[in-house]
Amino acid sequence: MVKSNHVLMYILIIGVFGILTTEMGIIGILPQIADYFHVSVSKAGLLVSLFALAVAIAGPTMPLLFSGINRKTVMLLVLGIFVTCNIISILAPTFTVALVARIIPGFFHPIYCSLALTVASTSVSSEEAPKAVSKVMLGVTAGMVLGVPITNYIANGSSVEMAMLFFAFVNAVAFFGTWIFIPSMPVQEKLAYGTQLSILKRGMTWLAIAAVILMASATASVNSYIAEYLGSITHISGKTLSIALFIYGLASLVGNVVGGRLLSKNTRKTVIAFPVVLGIVYLLSFWTGASTGPMILTVILWGVCYAISNLIGQYWITSAAPEAPDFSNGLFLSCGNLGITLGTAVGGLFISGIGTQYIVLGGVLFMVLSLLSILLRIRLYDTVKKQHLV
Incomplete structure (x- = not known):
């Protein structure tokens, strides 16, 4: 087995x-x-x-x-x-x-x-x-x-x-x-479409959707312009830039392993702490952006956090509707794409409005909003659970 x-x-x-x-x-x-x-x-x-x-x-x-x-x-x-x-x-x-x-x-x-x-x-x-x-x-x-x-x-x-x-x-x-x-994998209990769609009636589901869109927007608003940031602010290009982007990719792979272990160990603490940690990492780039060595270390943290955000997003939506896993995973994919679209647009506005260096502020703003959505969902979950126990 x-x-x-x-x-x-x-x-x-x-x-x-x-x-x-x-x-x-x-x-x-x-x-x-x-x-x-x-x-x-x-x-x-x-x-x-x-x-x-x-x-x-x-x-x-x-x-x-x-x-x-x-x-x-x-x-x-x-x-x-x-x-x-x-x-x-x-x-x-x-x-x-x-x-x-x-x-x-x-x-x-x-x-x-x-x-x-x-x-x-x-x-x-x-x-x-x-x-x-x-x-x-x-x-x-x-x-x-x-x-x-x-x-x-x-x-x-x-x-x-x-x-x-x-x-x-x-x-x-x-x-x-x-x-x-792979052996045949028939669906043991087919859920009616209406039953699966009914998860959209829950406030907890919509708070999860909001959090995932905002987290995806936070990472996309910065990561979509990573090459532009490293070129304009850190002043690296050519092969050095290629190496930096490759390091970012490897860090993302490491982030998948780290994120999986953190979620398995303590899901609630991991989900709550993540927006705070990513916000700090983004702000760190203000101090490291002008120096190649320190900025490479920051890029590694960007990559690790990017992968962890995807894992948290997938968990956060599917845990809000565990009885409809296929539908909730589909929602996760759509929310991720919507977040990428929104984050990329906002990051572009920051670049054209106040400069490339400040795209991290857009990321921090999205992370604050995502943390708010996460805390509201947790509060709603605890309230519902308490009512069921009474």
Whole structure:
């Protein structure tokens, strides 16, 4: 049983890594894609923005629609769609065909990711669930932070087609791994759609949603402009900048492990302390930003905190609605994407309004608001629990 769980985890990690690399890796080759299809870089950017829009739209709906189907069947379906659409992208005669081949997988992205998180958490005891989820999130983080440099390296070393073939290859590995090694996973108790949607009637759910959107906004408002910050404020560029971004990626992977252990040990203290710690880390950059060495240390803390925020966000929503895991994980994915959109926009306003150095103030503001949402949800939970005991 333990061995089969390990195999399951490895396959889920490969699966989410392939899907997130498909989503984010394209960022690293947008100029080459623009040249390949003879379009502008801004138009090529639609491959990123429309994919993300599809994920945000499908997040609350698609996992819900597929929640009653055998989980192995659903995973094979999604991975098969990703492999097929990746191959179509490679062979696409026009940019429009390539764009359609990108948008279609975007709608299926939340199904696999929410399902992977659900399967990971339900395959172990409730006490070990945060650690299991952190392992899957390791694949998510690796796809997000390492997918871009890996894809860029392949494209520069060979061709755009080979870079996109890498997407197809990783998804194909996950497909065949799922097909061969993962047993059938029928849904034991199918929840009615109305029952799952009813979690939206709870104030606790909406407070969790607010906290996750605000936490995602806090990290995105700063991390989206990390290259700009290091270039303008710390004055590092070229290979040094690439090394700094790679260190940030590695720190994020470490953050997944640390976050999983902290949540397993004491969830409430971890969730409450996190906004305070991240706010301090952001303010620390005011003192370290101008010096390369100290700022690299701050970048490491940024990376660790980024990964922990994702784990806390996933836990905070799913723990508010444990009876509807697929739907709540879909909500988590949508909230994360909404937070990225909001945070990136606010970070851009800070840069254009008062300067790059002050983007951390936007992050701190979002963290204060998220802490307020967290404390309100905890108070509501304690009140409801007390009423049930009386």
